[in-house]
Amino acid sequence: MRKNITLAMALPIAVVIGLSGCGQSGSQAADSSQPEASDSASNSPASSQVDADALSLDDAWVKAAEDGMTAVFGEVRNNTDHDINLIEAKYPDAKMVELHETSEDGSGGMSMQEKEGGFDIPAGESLSLEPGGDHIMIMGLKKAIRPGEEITLDLVTADHQSIEVTAVAKEYSGAEENYAPGEAEGAESGDDHGDHGDHGDHGDHGDHGDHGDHEDSDHGDHGDH
Amino acid sequence: METTVTTEQSPSGFSRRGLITSAAAAGSAGLLGATAGFGLGRTGLGSSAADDSGGSPRRDLDGANGAQVEPFYGTHQSGIETPPQAYAHFLAFTMRPEITAAEAVRWLRLLTADAAALTQGTAPLADSEAELAADPARLTVTFGFGPGLVALAGKEHVPDWLKPLEKFGIDRLDPNRCKGDLLLQICGDDPLTLAHARRMLFKDSRSFAEVTWQRDGFRRAYGSAGEGTTQRNLFGQLDGTANPGPGSEDFARIIWGAGTDTTEPVFSARGEPPADLGAHLPGWLRGGTTLVLRDIAMNLDTWDKADRPAREFSTGRTLDTGAPLSGTDEFDVPDFAAVDKRGLTKISKASHVARARDGLGPEVQIHRRTFNYETGAGEDSGLLFASFQADIERQFLPIQRRLAEVDLLNEWTTPIGSTVWAIPPGAEEGGYVGQSLFEG
Numbered sequence: 249m250r251k252n253i254t255l256a257m258a259l260p261i262a263v264v265i266g267l268s269g270c271g272q273s274g275s276q277a278a279d280s281s282q283p284e285a286s287d288s289a290s291n292s293p294a295s296s297q298v299d300a301d302a303l304s305l306d307d308a309w310v311k312a313a314e315d316g317m318t319a320v321f322g323e324v325r326n327n328t329d330h331d332i333n334l335i336e337a338k339y340p341d342a343k344m345v346e347l348h349e350t351s352e353d354g355s356g357g358m359s360m361q362e363k364e365g366g367f368d369i370p371a372g373e374s375l376s377l378e379p380g381g382d383h384i385m386i387m388g389l390k391k392a393i394r395p396g397e398e399i400t401l402d403l404v405t406a407d408h409q410s411i412e413v414t415a416v417a418k419e420y421s422g423a424e425e426n427y428a429p430g431e432a433e434g435a436e437s438g439d440d441h442g443d444h445g446d447h448g449d450h451g452d453h454g455d456h457g458d459h460g461d462h463e464d465s466d467h468g469d470h471g472d473h
Numbered sequence: 474m475e476t477t478v479t480t481e482q483s484p485s486g487f488s489r490r491g492l493i494t495s496a497a498a499a500g501s502a503g504l505l506g507a508t509a510g511f512g513l514g515r516t517g518l519g520s521s522a523a524d525d526s527g528g529s530p531r532r533d534l535d536g537a538n539g540a541q542v543e544p545f546y547g548t549h550q551s552g553i554e555t556p557p558q559a560y561a562h563f564l565a566f567t568m569r570p571e572i573t574a575a576e577a578v579r580w581l582r583l584l585t586a587d588a589a590a591l592t593q594g595t596a597p598l599a600d601s602e603a604e605l606a607a608d609p610a611r612l613t614v615t616f617g618f619g620p621g622l623v624a625l626a627g628k629e630h631v632p633d634w635l636k637p638l639e640k641f642g643i644d645r646l647d648p649n650r651c652k653g654d655l656l657l658q659i660c661g662d663d664p665l666t667l668a669h670a671r672r673m674l675f676k677d678s679r680s681f682a683e684v685t686w687q688r689d690g691f692r693r694a695y696g697s698a699g700e701g702t703t704q705r706n707l708f709g710q711l712d713g714t715a716n717p718g719p720g721s722e723d724f725a726r727i728i729w730g731a732g733t734d735t736t737e738p739v740f741s742a743r744g745e746p747p748a749d750l751g752a753h754l755p756g757w758l759r760g761g762t763t764l765v766l767r768d769i770a771m772n773l774d775t776w777d778k779a780d781r782p783a784r785e786f787s788t789g790r791t792l793d794t795g796a797p798l799s800g801t802d803e804f805d806v807p808d809f810a811a812v813d814k815r816g817l818t819k820i821s822k823a824s825h826v827a828r829a830r831d832g833l834g835p836e837v838q839i840h841r842r843t844f845n846y847e848t849g850a851g852e853d854s855g856l857l858f859a860s861f862q863a864d865i866e867r868q869f870l871p872i873q874r875r876l877a878e879v880d881l882l883n884e885w886t887t888p889i890g891s892t893v894w895a896i897p898p899g900a901e902e903g904g905y906v907g908q909s910l911f912e913g
Contacts, residue, residue: 309599395681396576396580396582418583419676419680420599
């Protein structure tokens, strides 16, 4: 009810210069500036895609990591009228991916373990994957995930549907997998860097089943994968 | 001599300040048609809740400003034509030496996504203090590119003017305040929101770059004075009287470098600015502009020794209303020929206003979006002088060169930092700031 009235009227008129000039500055950097595409989607194997709208991972992000472990977060949305049981996630550039839940360990810390039976997402609802809560755990990275990169994962449902999702990498200090107060990270050791670039065999996730023995241990100490 | 200020209705519906000058002033060439473009948006001058109600001033208890948002996506970046907010953080980064163009693009994408969310009051991805993103309070994040960042896209894209300004005799520059590859101008009306935004943008920058320098500035708090009211600097002077009004044709020409063809030209005090000031900008900067950011230390201790007549003499304006010494209102056009009873010019030839304006053509105009700083009692005080203009050579440098030669105000002011930035156009939704450079 006061003075901004004039301004409010003035602003909409403010300029439509148009971006017509933008496309005219030559071919220059286009090549060098767009390896994003190859960083992200290109090396994901074409899998049995289903209705990509059935399940989505909104606001997806992954904690950037040089090696070792990391985790993916976001909002898993069930866009169908039936319940969905998410039983697996696949990421080609890591040795192992698990669906994790987090629980308090009774001493102010948190512990995580593989979610028995995967995540159930009721029809029309969504599940938040977030630091300190449920998440998609990636272990044994074969390749660094650097801030700003996009990675592609496949979410697999109990009825064998596979949905491709992408997540952008963000630098993040939390989500250390070891939330016990006072303990430092310590997850640096372990995974060999030797096989960088050698991930031709990522179709092979056959060893998933027999890793049930690690989750009761301290994930911060991950040298023995 | 009498000067009367009236308000008149323009064809486009703006209420704007017109000038009916006395016989003496009307005789001066250049004043005719001097309808003040800079008066746009200033209709609230002097009004307040108290004026409206006739009662005592009321506090705003609604928190109404917390939810206010400025647009992020668009032809132009926000934070330039946006009416200045109460606070500003200027944050300059130097890229890590080994950075590639692809990495810079990843960085810009992250920052764009952060800024797009934060300015709309939404937490960006991986925001560990998501609640602090609420109440944007007119948050804006404005990106400026230094030569190093532009060169990553190809050296041929670096404009000639994107380099340090020439040396001026008045400068006492700290080299550490004169560099940077990326500038973030983060402005808002709420300092807590601003701190969170800076933290978030910093966290998403530190794997790509290091902070080179940073400065915090402030103006009047939101609600203390009507929007459009010219701010005061720490010398007590009104600062920014000659700015073109937001939304005006003048603003489009002076800052964005092209006319809009949608509004009638409003001739500012110096005459009609040309419509081709942005013609020199490379394609990737269409819709953008240039920024010269000067960090000007102000010596409050020696200013204390100057009494009011000396202060006004040196500026050429009165301190209370900001009127030129030849006039009575802040927006009166200075009459550099006006003489007093003794036959001396009312405005000294060496005064700040005379040096900055007298004899310079209508193209020599800038938009100053300034913020004060004071780091503590008895410590540094000054002004973050952010000057936006389409063409540094034609618009900024003629003024700066003259002020460096002679300006009585130089007695109390010292430039200690100076940077030049290319301000790219705004991002399109789904795109990122700088896309026209890296993918043009």
